[in-house]
Amino acid sequence: xxxxxxxxxxxSSPKPEAVYKAVEIGLxxxxxxxxxxxxxxxxxxxxxIYEVRxxxxxxxxxxxxxxxxxxxxxxxSLNFAIKGGIPQNSHVITTNFEHNxxxxxxxxxxxxxxxxxxxxxxxxxxxxxxxSETKAVVINHISNVNGTIQNIEExxxxxxxxxxxxxxxxxxxxxxxxxxxxxHNISILCLTGHxxxxxxxxxxAICLRDNVKIEPILEGGxxxxxxxxxxxxxxxxLLEAGTINTPGVISLGAGIDxxxxxxxxxxxxxxxxxxKRFIDGxxxxxxxxxxxxxxxxxxxxxxxxxxxVDSGDLAQILDEEFGIFVRPGFHCxxxxxxxxxxxxxxxxxxxxxxxxxxEEIEFALSTLENIALQI
Amino acid sequence: xxxxxxxxxxxSSPKPEAVYKAVEIGLxxxxxxxxxxxxxxxxxxxxxIYEVRxxxxxxxxxxxxxxxxxxxxxxxSLNFAIKGGIPQNSHVITTNFEHNxxxxxxxxxxxxxxxxxxxxxxxxxxxxxxxSETKAVVINHISNVNGTIQNIEExxxxxxxxxxxxxxxxxxxxxxxxxxxxxHNISILCLTGHxxxxxxxxxxAICLRDNVKIEPILEGGxxxxxxxxxxxxxxxxLLEAGTINTPGVISLGAGIDxxxxxxxxxxxxxxxxxxKRFIDGxxxxxxxxxxxxxxxxxxxxxxxxxxxVDSGDLAQILDEEFGIFVRPGFHCxxxxxxxxxxxxxxxxxxxxxxxxxxEEIEFALSTLENIALQI
Numbered sequence: 001x002x003x004x005x006x007x008x009x010x011x012s013s014p015k016p017e018a019v020y021k022a023v024e025i026g027l028x029x030x031x032x033x034x035x036x037x038x039x040x041x042x043x044x045x046x047x048x049i050y051e052v053r054x055x056x057x058x059x060x061x062x063x064x065x066x067x068x069x070x071x072x073x074x075x076x077s078l079n080f081a082i083k084g085g086i087p088q089n090s091h092v093i094t095t096n097f098e099h100n101x102x103x104x105x106x107x108x109x110x111x112x113x114x115x116x117x118x119x120x121x122x123x124x125x126x127x128x129x130x131x132s133e134t135k136a137v138v139i140n141h142i143s144n145v146n147g148t149i150q151n152i153e154e155x156x157x158x159x160x161x162x163x164x165x166x167x168x169x170x171x172x173x174x175x176x177x178x179x180x181x182x183x184h185n186i187s188i189l190c191l192t193g194h195x196x197x198x199x200x201x202x203x204x205a206i207c208l209r210d211n212v213k214i215e216p217i218l219e220g221g222x223x224x225x226x227x228x229x230x231x232x233x234x235x236x237x238l239l240e241a242g243t244i245n246t247p248g249v250i251s252l253g254a255g256i257d258x259x260x261x262x263x264x265x266x267x268x269x270x271x272x273x274x275x276k277r278f279i280d281g282x283x284x285x286x287x288x289x290x291x292x293x294x295x296x297x298x299x300x301x302x303x304x305x306x307x308x309v310d311s312g313d314l315a316q317i318l319d320e321e322f323g324i325f326v327r328p329g330f331h332c333x334x335x336x337x338x339x340x341x342x343x344x345x346x347x348x349x350x351x352x353x354x355x356x357x358x359e360e361i362e363f364a365l366s367t368l369e370n371i372a373l374q375i
Numbered sequence: 376x377x378x379x380x381x382x383x384x385x386x387s388s389p390k391p392e393a394v395y396k397a398v399e400i401g402l403x404x405x406x407x408x409x410x411x412x413x414x415x416x417x418x419x420x421x422x423x424i425y426e427v428r429x430x431x432x433x434x435x436x437x438x439x440x441x442x443x444x445x446x447x448x449x450x451x452s453l454n455f456a457i458k459g460g461i462p463q464n465s466h467v468i469t470t471n472f473e474h475n476x477x478x479x480x481x482x483x484x485x486x487x488x489x490x491x492x493x494x495x496x497x498x499x500x501x502x503x504x505x506x507s508e509t510k511a512v513v514i515n516h517i518s519n520v521n522g523t524i525q526n527i528e529e530x531x532x533x534x535x536x537x538x539x540x541x542x543x544x545x546x547x548x549x550x551x552x553x554x555x556x557x558x559h560n561i562s563i564l565c566l567t568g569h570x571x572x573x574x575x576x577x578x579x580a581i582c583l584r585d586n587v588k589i590e591p592i593l594e595g596g597x598x599x600x601x602x603x604x605x606x607x608x609x610x611x612x613l614l615e616a617g618t619i620n621t622p623g624v625i626s627l628g629a630g631i632d633x634x635x636x637x638x639x640x641x642x643x644x645x646x647x648x649x650x651k652r653f654i655d656g657x658x659x660x661x662x663x664x665x666x667x668x669x670x671x672x673x674x675x676x677x678x679x680x681x682x683x684v685d686s687g688d689l690a691q692i693l694d695e696e697f698g699i700f701v702r703p704g705f706h707c708x709x710x711x712x713x714x715x716x717x718x719x720x721x722x723x724x725x726x727x728x729x730x731x732x733x734e735e736i737e738f739a740l741s742t743l744e745n746i747a748l749q750i
Contacts, residue, residue, distance in 0.1 A: 005416065010408035011618065013416070020402055023622075027395055027575060032700070033385035038690050039700035041380070041388070072447035072577070075595030075617025100601065101617060104594035107604045194618065200402060202447070202577040202620025217592055219483055220450030220476035221707035229482045242450025242476060243386065243569065245577025245620070247398075315413050325407070325414035332596035 001323040004360050009144045009172060009301050009351030010327055011194050011201060015255070019198055022254035026247045033243055035223035045246050052253035053236075056205060059256050060189060061180040067208040069239035070249055074171040074192035075101040077206035080239055081167045081188040082106060082138065084214035088113035090135035093126055095119060095150065096335040097143040102169055103335065106138065121339055122295050123150040127158050136165040141173035145336040145347065146291040147275070147299035149177070156185030165212070171195060172299060175259055176268055187212045193248060196267075196353070198255030203248030206239060216241070267354050271300040274352045274361050278302060281365035287372045291340045291347055303331075303340070303347035306372050311346040314371070318348075322367045326350050376698040379735050383728030384519045384547060384676050385702055386569050386576060390630070394573055397629035401622045408618055410598035420621050427628035428611075431580060434631050435564060436555040442583040444614035445624055449546040449567035450476040452581035455614055456542045456563040457481060457513065459589035463488035465510035468501050470494060470525065471710040472518040477544055478710065481513065496714055497670050498525040502533050511540035516548035520711040520722065521666040522650070522674035524552070531560030540587070546570060547674060550634055551643055562587045568623060571642075571728070573630030578623030581614060591616070642729050646675040649727045649736050653677060656740035662747045666715045666722055678715070678722035681747050686721040689746070693723075697742045701725050 005013050026048065032041035034049045049070075057065035071077045082105040086092060094106060096119045109115040118129045126137060137159055142149050152168060159166035165187045170179055175196030181189055189207040193199030208214065219231040220241030232238060259267060279302060282290050291303040306314055315328035329346040330337055337343040350364065380388050401423065407416035409424045424445075432440035446452045457480040461467060469481060471494045484490040493504045501512060512534055517524050527543060534541035540562045545554055550571030556564055564582040568574030583589065594606040595616030606613060634642060654677060657665050666678035681689055690703035704721040705712055712718040725739065 003416070005407075007407065007414065007417070010417070011406065013406045015402065015406065020399065023402065024395065024399060027390065027398065031386065031388045031390065032380075032382065033576075038687060038703060039382065039694040041378070041700055042382070042385070042702075072451070072620065073617040076447070076593060079593045079595065079616070099596055101595035103604065104606055104616070108594055111605070192618070200622050201408075201618055202623045204617075218451060218454045219479035220454065221474055223707065226475065226705035226707050227709045229478065230486070231479055241454070241479070242448040242579075243567070243576055245447065245623070247575050247622075248577045248620070312413060319414040325416055327417075328413060330601035332598065332601050334602045 004324040004363060006324065006326050006350040006352060006356065006364065008353030009195065009349065012196060012198055012353050014355060015198050015200065016258040018258055019200070019251050019254045023200060023247050023251050026250035030246060030250065034246055048253070049244060049246065049249050052249045055253050055256045056207070060207060061182050062207045063182065063210055067210065067235050069206050069236040070244050071204040071206055071239070072202060072245070073204040074169065074190050077190035077204050078102055078169055079105050080206055080214060080217060081190055082109060083217050085165060085167065085188055085212070086115060086136045088115065091116045091118065091131055091133035092136045092138060093118045093120065093129050093134060094138040095140060096121055096339045097145065097148055097333060098138070098140045098335065099144060099169065099171065100332040102138055102140060119335065122148070123155050126155060130162050134162065134164060136167060138167040138169070140169045141177060142299035142301065143333070143336060144172050144301060145331050145333050145349065146293060146303050146340060147301035148293040148295055149297035149299050150295065152179065152184045152186070159187070160185045172301065175255070176271065176300065178264060181207060181209055188214070193252040193255065197252060198258055199252035200248055203245050203252050208235060262354070270354060271352050274356055274358065275300045275302060277358065277361050278350065278365065281361070282368070285369045285372050287375060288368060291342065300352040301349065303349045305342065305345060305347055306368070306375060308375055311348045314348050317371060318367065324364055324367060379699040379738060381699065381701050381725040381727060381731065381739065383570065384724065384726035387571060387573055387728050389730060390573050390575065391633040393633055394575070394626050394629045398575060398622050398626050401625035405621060405625065409621055423628070424619060424621065424624050427624045430628050430631045431582070435582060436557050437582045438557065438585055442585065442610050444581050444611040445619050446579040446581055446614070447577060447620070448579040449544065449565050452565035452579050453477055453544055454480050455581055455589060455592060456565055457484060458592050460540060460542065460563055460587070461490060461511045463490065466491045466493065466506055466508035467511045467513060468493045468495065468504050468509060469513040470515060471496055471714045472520065472523055472708060473513070473515045473710065474519060474544065474546065475707040477513055477515060494710065497523070498530050501530060505537050509537065509539060511542060513542040513544070515544045516552060517674035517676065518708070518711060519547050519676060520706050520708050520724065521668060521678050521715060522676035523668040523670055524672035524674050525670065527554065527559045527561070534562070535560045547676065550630070551646065551675065553639060556582060556584055563589070568627040568630065572627060573633055574627035575623055578620050578627050583610060637729070645729060646727050649731055649733065650675045650677060652733065652736050653725065653740065656736070657743070660744045660747050662750060663743065666717065675727040676724065678724045680717065680720060680722055681750060683750055686723045689723050692746060693742065699739060699742060
């Protein structure tokens with residue numbers, strides 16, 4: 001049975017061939033501990049790490065590539081940003097579309113550091129909720145539930161005007177949206193490597209704007225400043241405790257190269273066309289309830305339910321009978337389901353990637369139509 | 376020029392061929408997000424993760440494999456153990472041979488959580504330093520500076536007798552030493568995958584004994600308990616926030632398979648023979664100062680200096696003129712250098728692995744002899 005992979009919001013699959021190759025070459029040829037020794041193999045690994053830092057800096061317009069630290073995933077980046085960067089006793093504005101990688105650290109801060117939280121649905125509600133206590137805005141750029149895109153240009157302007165820390169969770173948008181640390185006035189950009197950036201699992205990054213200060217929550221060896229009893233204050237060492245995931249970093253570099261070759265705009269247009277085709281096709285199917293973006297822009301993520309069918313059951317039928325891979329349930333974003341009215345049922349999520357095709361969308365639509373007809 | 380890799384304490388290199396292959400197959404065939412969806416690809420990835428948890432459990436005799444969480448590296452595991460597991464206001468006994476991955480979290484606890492620290496050199500000094508306030512013992516099993524092996528059987532007995540938390544940093548010993556969570560009464564075992572366990576960089580693990588409780592310091596999506604506003608209390612979710620490094624986990628499983636096939640004892644005996652040969656050979660060379668284990672047992676790590684030669688310069692000569700890859704400096708373990716008298720100079724470290732040969736040792740010895748003669 002042919003497989004139809006529509007779970008790109010969980011991890012992009014497949015990866016570009018060049019990513020597999022880069023990882024293999026990295027493992028065989030650059031297999032040393034970067035920054036931990038002066039010998040050639042370690043220096044070569046260190047140079048690879050440096051090159052990828054530069055690639056990320058260029059891709060997201062991070063002024064100083066040393067302000068980029070590699071992490072294990074977006075969750076780690078977000079914990080660093082939220083727990084290390086938001087002052088205690090402050091007020092923070094966030095959205096109901098946040099993933100648990102943002103919500104749980106924020107609720108920790110609420111419970112332990114006396115921060116107050118305001119939840120909005122869309123970016124146009126941010127400014128009116130700012131008070132004299134507001135210090136930060138934490139925003140999921142694209143919802144992993146329904147593809148709601150928050151306008152980061154507008155949010156950046158608001159944060160600049162009110163001098164707020166702007167923490168952006170770009171888990172779903174990096175590699176799809178145009179993101180510019182400077183133009184969009186982003187204070188802390190949190191990335192994962194294994195989604196639209198086409199890297200492998202286990203690699204993420206956090207990018208700081210100049211003058212943004214955060215406290216580390218992990219400490220350890222940095223291969224430099226060895227005699228310091230506490231974590232060095234300098235980036236990237238500040239946030240890079242322990243051995244870096246060199247193969248992961250290399251995969252991320254190869255992923256960014258792939259995007260640059262294909263063209264970010266072309267990738268986005270392809271995914272947008274597929275998404276539009278999918279949504280347009282769903283409209284004609286009775287019994288299907290679609291959950292789309294709440295803003296003017298729609299990311300390549302769409303949730304749906306079929307009346308009377310449990311989301312888990314539907315996903316299972318799609319998988320077992322049709323080879324269609326989607327994700328049912330809550331997608332680690334519980335509050336989003338309160339907003340869209342699916343807190344009890346969850347949704348079946350289709351998330352598209354660059355390697356999906358029009359034919360695959362047509363197959364998904366005809367399959368859903370057949371299932372809906374038989375209910 | 377042939378390369379001689381003696382930097383296995385930083386990362387083992389090369390990896391077994393089976394590890395490269397497992398990673399490639401993992402990336403191409405199991406590339407989905409484990410535990411994040413019910414579809415076949417995600418279930419297959421989840422099954423792989425489960426298998427590796429079972430392998431680790433068997434290898435280290437962890438009673439319940441769900442008490443094993445995957446981390447990014449030993450540093451992350453040690454931060455979780457120390458910051459999440461040691462009660463504030465308590466007294467902790469540790470050694471001067473700790474790596475900064477232990478020292479910096481411990482100094483954080485001293486600065487922020489009012490713990491008191493006692494440093495010993497060897498395990499036989501632990502018991503006499505126990506007070507009524509002592510709650511934990513944190514021990515580097517094998518020193519990454521001079522191969523000092525602390526006797527974990529004895530430490531386990533002491534910790535059991537005095538009801539202390541026993542946190543073991545097995546970064547240098549896992550895959551070389553015989554380690555048994557139950558027999559050695561280890562409360563928290565902290566592992567890295569990319570050293571003697573032959574995995575790739577970016578993967579580590581933390582293993583808890585039954586009834587050991589720790590608080591998470593990272594929180595995020597767990598693919599389960601999605602509606603909980605804080606991190607689930609259940610292992611492994613408690614310590615696994617965000618997407619797991621699936622290729623890293625798979626590499627670790629392949630590494631453990633390789634060790635089981637070769638035999639842990641055989642691997643250790645091979646490395647011990649090389650280490651003994653190296654130390655015996657060095658004894659005959661004038662001007663070389665050797666830094667060996669301070670206990671009865673010697674791990675496969677030896678530091679040295681040549682009188683009058685800077686450690687960085689010596690490492691550079693070895694690299695550039697002879698293709699010998701070693702590590703100079705402090706090895707992220709500053710206090711060890713105070714003990715062995717190299718706090719100003721650092722050392723040149725040779726660390727051996729399973730793929731090193733007798734011929735390589737002979738070449739290293741004759742090269743060192745030639746350099747020493749020419750000084």
